[in-house]
Amino acid sequence: MELRIRNAPALRRSRPVVPCAQCGDILLAPEWSEYLDDRHVRHLWSCDACGYEFETEVADPVPGAQAA
Numbered sequence: 001m002e003l004r005i006r007n008a009p010a011l012r013r014s015r016p017v018v019p020c021a022q023c024g025d026i027l028l029a030p031e032w033s034e035y036l037d038d039r040h041v042r043h044l045w046s047c048d049a050c051g052y053e054f055e056t057e058v059a060d061p062v063p064g065a066q067a068a
């Protein structure tokens with residue numbers, strides 16, 4: 001039962017999921033994350049399949065922008 005909960009589609013919303021830039025394998029969680037400022041986060045990804053490492057930068061929406 002626990003496994004079914006962990007694999008629920010709803011979890012995808014709270015986790016960044018990107019394909020490996022080298023082999024296309026899906027990476028479920030960044031190896032490391034760094035907050036550049038209030039809204040920009042840099043993720044370091046490490047691919048288990050091919051060992052490739054790369055970074056992505058994401059900008060989170062302004063908190064409260066949708067609710068307001």
Ligand SMILES: [Zn+2]
Pocket residue numbers: 020021022023024025047048049050051052
């Ligand atoms: Zn890869």
